[in-house]
Amino acid sequence: MMDPKIATLYKKYLLGELTPQENAIFLDLLTSCDKDDLPDLEEVIALDDRSCDLGNSISDDIFYSITGEGLNPTVRPIWRRKRGLLVIAATLLLAGFVFLFSLVFKPIQREAKFTTIQYSNPTKFVKRIILLDGTHISLRQGANISILSDFAVDSLRKVKLSGEAFFEVAKNPNKAFVIVNSGDFDVRVLGTAFNLKCSAQQTHLVLNHGKVKVKHGEQHSVILPGQRVDYDVRHKQFNVTAVDTITASNWKSDFLSFNQVPLLQIVNDLNNLYPDYNLELIDSFQTKSFTGYLPASDLEKSLKILNTAFNQIIIHKK
Secondary structure, eight states: OOOHHHHHHHHHHHHTOOOHHHHHHHHHHHHHSOGGGSOOHHHHHHHOOOOOOOOHHHHHHHHHHHHSSOSSOOOOOHHHHHHHHHHHHHHHHHHHHHHHHHHHTOOOOOOOOOOOEEEEOOSSSOEEEEOTTSOEEEEOTTOEEEEOSOTTTSSSEEEEEEEEEEEEOOOOTTSOEEEOSSSSSEEEESSOEEEEEEOSSOEEEEEEESOEEEEETTEEEEEOTTEEEEEETTTTEEEEEEOOHHHHTGGGTSEEEEEEEEHHHHHHHHHHHOTTTOEEEOGGGTTOEEEEEEETTOHHHHHHHHHHHTTSOOEEEO
């Protein structure tokens, strides 16, 4: 509890009304009194009932020194705020036009043009080919076939044949397999097996199973299993006859006749058909020839026959 005498002098001190004599008494009391006789903060504040106006500038300075921010934020004129909003809106609108322009006038990326794929069989044997759609083709000696369309993208699986080949077409109801510009007529199938021979003299097809549609100009004919078809150019009509399908395509699995054919040529043909085996003829037989029969499409049996014919192993696999 503050001493009443100290309180009276303290109030006069705060008001600046102490006389020199009272000031000396007040200092003496402060230095000689007990701690409990001194006023606390609340009692000191209560001694002065005057109001205190610091002013805006002093208040701002005090608030800024404590918080680091202004007490009264600056208010921007409404015309300046509208101008800022207009700038933002214009920027967004411009960005939108740029994006729209890029979508509308985006350069069209042209698909890469399909490149025709060629297969040929320059050997004396039968060459086996498997197309991307799973179709198996046995290509006879001297025959050539061209893949004219992209089987994965185009609506038709289109090929062209020169020579003779046996087709086992993978079934696909949504993409017909078509043989075009290959002789007297075009062939259209979905999934079937047939033998086709296309030459300058004549074109004929033998159907093993399934169904085939052949076309010449506006004329067409549907061929059934066990039938052979060719086109009579003179009478401008299709000729359809019954045949033995096995006999028509036995060339793809029958034995081939060789008469004094150089062994080096035979080995080169086998390497062409079976490149993974990398066959090599021993040096002492480089100028020798072979007369006899070899299977059209059986590598192991061909090697066995050749080695047996010369009573030793003349062809090695590297």
